Amino acid sequence: MAQKITLDDALKLVKNGDHLVAGMAASEGRAFFERLHEVAPIGHVTIDNCLPLKNYPFMVDEAYVNHFTIHSWFFSGDLRKAYTHGNIAYIPNHLHLAGVKRLSHVTPDIYIGNATPPDKHGYVSLSLGNVYEKRMIEAAKTVILEINPNLPRTLGDVEVHVDDIDYLIDVDYPVPELPDLEPNEKDLKIGNHIADLIHDGDTIQLGIGGIPNAVAHALMDKKDLGVHTEMLTTGFMKLYQAGAISNKKKTLHPGKMVAAFALGTKELYDFIDDNPAVMILDGHYVNDPYVIAQNDHQVSINTTLQVDLAGQCASESIGPRQFSGTGGQSDTATGAQKAKGGRSFIALYSTAMVKNESGDRVETSKIVPTLLPGAFVTLSRNDVDHVVTEYGVAELRGTSLSERAERLIAIAHPKFRDELKEEAKRLGYLR
Numbered sequence: 001m002a003q004k005i006t007l008d009d010a011l012k013l014v015k016n017g018d019h020l021v022a023g024m025a026a027s028e029g030r031a032f033f034e035r036l037h038e039v040a041p042i043g044h045v046t047i048d049n050c051l052p053l054k055n056y057p058f059m060v061d062e063a064y065v066n067h068f069t070i071h072s073w074f075f076s077g078d079l080r081k082a083y084t085h086g087n088i089a090y091i092p093n094h095l096h097l098a099g100v101k102r103l104s105h106v107t108p109d110i111y112i113g114n115a116t117p118p119d120k121h122g123y124v125s126l127s128l129g130n131v132y133e134k135r136m137i138e139a140a141k142t143v144i145l146e147i148n149p150n151l152p153r154t155l156g157d158v159e160v161h162v163d164d165i166d167y168l169i170d171v172d173y174p175v176p177e178l179p180d181l182e183p184n185e186k187d188l189k190i191g192n193h194i195a196d197l198i199h200d201g202d203t204i205q206l207g208i209g210g211i212p213n214a215v216a217h218a219l220m221d222k223k224d225l226g227v228h229t230e231m232l233t234t235g236f237m238k239l240y241q242a243g244a245i246s247n248k249k250k251t252l253h254p255g256k257m258v259a260a261f262a263l264g265t266k267e268l269y270d271f272i273d274d275n276p277a278v279m280i281l282d283g284h285y286v287n288d289p290y291v292i293a294q295n296d297h298q299v300s301i302n303t304t305l306q307v308d309l310a311g312q313c314a315s316e317s318i319g320p321r322q323f324s325g326t327g328g329q330s331d332t333a334t335g336a337q338k339a340k341g342g343r344s345f346i347a348l349y350s351t352a353m354v355k356n357e358s359g360d361r362v363e364t365s366k367i368v369p370t371l372l373p374g375a376f377v378t379l380s381r382n383d384v385d386h387v388v389t390e391y392g393v394a395e396l397r398g399t400s401l402s403e404r405a406e407r408l409i410a411i412a413h414p415k416f417r418d419e420l421k422e423e424a425k426r427l428g429y430l431r
């Protein structure tokens with residue numbers, strides 16, 4: 001039976017040399033991490049995390065670099081900035097295998113995450129996610145959960161009995177939110193291009209980032225959409241409330257929205273609270289391409305930082321600099337394409353503003369002849385399907401390098417098209 005302890009006592013459980021694993025994103029133990037730097041005098045501690053949502057001192061403050069090593073499956077903005085300190089390393093992964101593969105290498109001394117208060121049967125709900133959390137809880141030598149009454153009680157594969165938890169800490173902070181931004185003009189154009197290729201009855205996945213969320217706005221007039229997604233966002237809730245999502249036509253888990261984690265607004269959290277229409281299942285299952293493919297007409301929609309003329313997508317790094325993570329991009333894109341009638345979309349603005357060598361911000365094409373040296377390929381040229389910008393859709397599935405170059409140049413920003421054509425000739429893709 002779990003024992004209630006104070007945060008002070010929980011911090012005393014951390015020992016020199018311990019390896020901690022954190023819940024992902026809003027499932028992390030916020031109160032614990034806000035004070036973890038206080039254990040620095042014990043020596044050195046290692047932490048595995050995934051998309052941490054706050055700039056915790058142990059993570060970002062240079063004063064603690066010798067006391068904390070951080071390995072991360074997905075960088076957040078704060079980790080990105082702290083990356084230069086030399087104590088932070090990215091763990092290459094497909095999200096559905098992140099926990100499984102890490103456990104072949106690491107046995108967590110402590111799992112630290114959050115959950116709802118126990119129900120009358122003694123079960124807490126892991127609430128906002130089970131990407132890898134439940135298997136880490138099962139594997140960890142000590143399990144500490146922050147019990148937060150503000151968390152929604154979700155259903156699916158998120159229940160853990162208090163007998164399987166070592167320590168509970170009572171907390172009462174607001175649940176971290178991701179704002180639901182209004183789409184801009186470019187988002188709307190991209191959303192409409194994709195909406196033209198999405199049919200009533202399709203099952204959809206929307207990835208992390210501004211564009212996939214904006215695409216939801218363009219799908220409001222659809223009917224009988226289904227949801228099988230890694231990340232459940234506010235956009236899905238709005239589509240459901242607008243009557244665009246019914247989940248009735250799904251061939252896997254009909255009637256249910258399936259996700260591995262949720263991140264959005266308070267309205268989303270109220271919506272998923274005790275809602276049998278939403279199932280939060282194990283990320284190892286949800287994101288397995290062979291599971292995804294069991295949804296007929298599965299459509300995946302993700303975004304990227306750079307696409308080269310061969311169709312390689314560098315979605316997680318700018319050159320060798322780790323920006324975010326592979327997450328479920330490859331899982332969902334390949335899974336969708338294996339599905340009967342399935343399709344995958346990589347949507348991006350045609351340009352980005354970047355700093356040049358003199359430090360001025362200049363506009364650059366995100367469709368490039370070759371990726372920046374050292375860039376990591378998130379979605380390979382063999383797995384890319386549709387690429388979409390505000391200028392249209394390039395269908396790359398089954399195409400040759402010359403067909404790809406032509407199609408991608410046609411959706412690049414007009415002011416970069418001539419330059420791209422010249423480069424495509426130089427590379428031997430075009431005559």
Ligand code: COA
Pocket residue numbers: 206207208209210211230231302303304305306315316318323324325326327328329332352353354365366378
């Ligand atoms: N070169 C240099 N900088 C670039 C760039 C490029 N080609 N493309 C974008 N940027 C800059 C932008 O200008 C922006 O800079 P700013 O923060 O100074 O404004 C920054 O990078 C972020 O770009 P943006 O497009 O706004 O990012 P986003 O928050 O929408 O996230 C990804 C986009 C690609 C990073 C994110 O979707 C991702 O990590 N994807 C991989 C994982 C994934 O797809 N998972 C799917 C399953 S959940």
